[in-house]
Amino acid sequence: MNRRHFLRRCGAAGTSLLATSALLSGCIPTTAKRAGVQRSYLAPDTSFTSGACGLPPVHVAAEREIRTVVGLRPYRPSGFVVRMEQLGDTRVVHNYGHGGAGITLSWGTSKLAVDLGAPGHRGPVAVLGCGAVGLANAILLQEAGYEVTIYAKALPPETTSNIAGGQWFPAYLSDPAKRTPEFNAQLLAAADYAYRRYQIMVGPRYGVRWMRNYFLNHKAFNESGYIGTQSPLRAMMPEYRDLASGEHPFAGYEHVRQLDTPIIEPPVYLAAMLDEFRIAGGKVQVRELADRAAIIALPEKLVFNCTGLGAKGLFDDAELTPVKGQLTILLPQPEVQYAVAHGDLYMFPRSDGILLGGTHEEGNWSLAPDLERKREILAEHKAFFDAFRAC
């Protein structure tokens, strides 16, 4: 079923975050039709459905910078971990290692984790971690009827999830050579659930909206990659098509592919998720768990491990490694409602600014901004947007 049929069939579904029945029945609420919702939350600007001509360029200048931030993606070459283990009388369900796709997949891997670990359990449940993954996991447990306590060393806005750009896309998730059929199946199930879940959250309350993306390349796209025509996620990419050279302003790029994705604004989204969790009776304890013994000592006998990069020390996961990412944010430009990615560079527009990336430094634990790289990224983006041509 394509997105239009899906939307048409589901015109009358409910709107509450905690009301999953609409989601499970495959339907989307009518929130977007209500008066008062800003247009940009409804869909990308369809005036450029027939091509990308007339896109407003980003004004890139050092004086427009409002901040530069760094975060460490929790990366595992073989992909995220959703599995269960027994520690004494405590059942631990792991849900970590999402690399550059933790906002994207958080709902989906959490659904897998809850389905794996919760059946048969009675009594309170603990969630370790309060980033995008821990919050989604905790809310799903509440929806399943459990009393939940989150234990976390840091809360939003002090998490890696707050640094993320928020594009819904499985970027920097794993090494293609290391993916197993089992992992691919988990990924597909997780992406499918997460994709549907974010659709019932579109609007200013959660900072979720649809966005047009342009992927640019000098050579033909890898058709078996995630944006390829044979991508297993192809059904989750509405408005997917290649643009001819007369249809876009991107000078020098022969291969231009467009598709729409949700974008999630982490500062808005994570604050709303934490509120949602607390309103539903969830408890939060700011506390670092030092080791397995500390986990076994918790009163809860079912524990979900959503500690991101923290799982490396807590569970001795040698494969888990940081991938340092740096973003420079310019003043907001509300007329810019599209994202663009070419090579390592990408631009996402958000209400709190224009995000310019990006860097991917595997094994680098430093949270210090690299000022030289920032200057280079600004210069490369400036050259790109200054070269926009009329079409």
Ligand SMILES: Cc1cc2nc3c(=O)[nH]c(=O)nc-3n(C[C@H](O)[C@H](O)[C@H](O)COP(=O)(O)OP(=O)(O)OC[C@H]3O[C@@H](n4cnc5c(N)ncnc54)[C@H](O)[C@@H]3O)c2cc1C
């Ligand atoms: C520059 C950049 C851009 C990105 N862009 C995107 C994007 O566009 N889309 C996307 O989907 N993803 C993106 N990501 C990736 C995304 O940020 C991560 O995948 C995601 O934040 C992981 O979420 P998490 O909840 O697992 O981890 P975190 O947000 O790091 O949360 C971990 C939680 O566990 C707690 N914790 C850790 N150790 C312990 C312990 N021992 N005891 C108690 N608590 C502990 C922490 O305090 C925190 O609360 C980006 C990342 C970076 C750096």
